[in-house]
Amino acid sequence: MKNIHSIEFYTGSKEELLPDFEKDFPYIASRAELDKYIGGYVPWHWHRTVELFYMESGSIEYDTPGGKILFPAGSGGMINPNVLHMTKAISQREKNIQLLHIFDVSLLAGEQGSRIEQKYIAPVITAPQIEVIPLFPGNAEEERILKLLAASFRLSSDEFGYEIKLREALTEIWLMLFELSCSMREKKGEHNKSNDKIKLMMIYIHEHYREKISILELAAAAYLSERECYRVFHDCLHMTPVEYITTYRLQIACQMLAKGQEPITVISHECGLGSSSYFGKVFREYAYCSPTEYRKKWQNSDM
Structure with a gap:
């Protein structure tokens, strides 16, 4: 095992x-x-x-x-x-x-x-x-x-x-x-087409997270309207498309902080999160610590 x-x-x-x-x-x-x-x-x-x-x-x-x-x-x-x-x-x-x-x-x-x-x-x-x-x-x-x-x-x-x-x-x-x-x-159950649609939109985000992503572009990846895009994210992931995009970018940032030595400014831009000041703000809200503190925690752990 x-x-x-x-x-x-x-x-x-x-x-x-x-x-x-x-x-x-x-x-x-x-x-x-x-x-x-x-x-x-x-x-x-x-x-x-x-x-x-x-x-x-x-x-x-x-x-x-x-x-x-x-x-x-x-x-x-x-x-x-x-x-x-x-x-x-x-x-x-x-x-x-x-x-x-x-x-x-x-x-x-x-x-x-x-x-x-x-x-x-x-x-x-x-x-x-x-x-x-x-x-x-x-x-x-x-x-x-x-x-x-x-x-x-x-x-x-x-x-x-x-x-x-x-x-x-x-x-x-x-x-x-x-x-x-x-x-x-x-119990009655029908195939939920939203399950297929959310995967298409998730894949689009995972391929384009470094870039600016509009809801219109995201919806088009799954052949949906913007309104349907919001509904599918709410039904499947219980969050908005913008919340998922930000969360995914922050998850990538966490991986980079834990495994590498790139400067914070490089990571913030690489993850599509813009300036280091904005990155620091949203990261602290997400991880309850600064990017530097997060790096120290995981790089000093006994993984």
């Missing part, structure tokens, strides 16, 4: 890049130490794989277009493929360990279009009303899944038959999730 302290993305996108993903066994296990992530959070992103996780310690908040869910230690859940989400540690003063299974559904379903995929996989991953399946102690059914989930992370890749044992464990968990999600699947 690989310890991770950061997340990688495809260039110009917020689709997560999974560098260790192999076609012959589309699966990776991660031990995410969220308290060591720059800023203590993972920004808005998505991936084409299933995310199955267990909170070993600490507490995190998952944000999706559907709302927020708090996951304390001992809880867990499943994030459906292509669902926009972000996570943040509730406290950076405590150890925050999240264990993750990231896998393509073909690991369980086999060949595309198989009977297993049609009967047990597709009904869950194609249900637009299912963003997250949360699992909490205290509910007998969910607790059984959590025990299996915690045990599945104890499998060692060095032991004989590891791949088969892992697939068997994930299949058993999936069947239980399938049954648990029955009531969620019965």
Whole structure:
């Protein structure tokens, strides 16, 4: 299991890049130490794989277009493929360990279009009303899944038959999730076109954040009117387009401050935030410290 302290993305996108993903066994296990992530959070992103996780310690908040869910230690859940989400540690003063299974559904379903995929996989991953399946102690059914989930992370890749044992464990968990999600699947849900539109506009921002971005240009990237652009951002990210643009620029600034030695004035212009005085003002509002203080904090940390 690989310890991770950061997340990688495809260039110009917020689709997560999974560098260790192999076609012959589309699966990776991660031990995410969220308290060591720059800023203590993972920004808005998505991936084409299933995310199955267990909170070993600490507490995190998952944000999706559907709302927020708090996951304390001992809880867990499943994030459906292509669902926009972000996570943040509730406290950076405590150890925050999240264990993750990231896998393509073909690991369980086999060949595309198989009977297993049609009967047990597709009904869950194609249900637009299912963003997250949360699992909490205290509910007998969910607790059984959590025990299996915690045990599945104890499998060692060095032991004989590891791949088969892992697939068997994930299949058993999936069947239980399938049954648990029955009531969620019965609720009516339609494909939310806003989900596709917001991704197009996010990609546009990630490619042009250094430049001045008008709402008209941003809306045009997703073939929307300005009014629809505002509505989609509100519905999906619970913020305005300008707020997201500024937040994204500040996130880039945080990465540059934590990892490099560029002067503050260079960073402010590189991130599209203008003068160093304006940058200092908005950065302090965002991070509750100056850019220089932020740099010292993260470059002196034990990441």
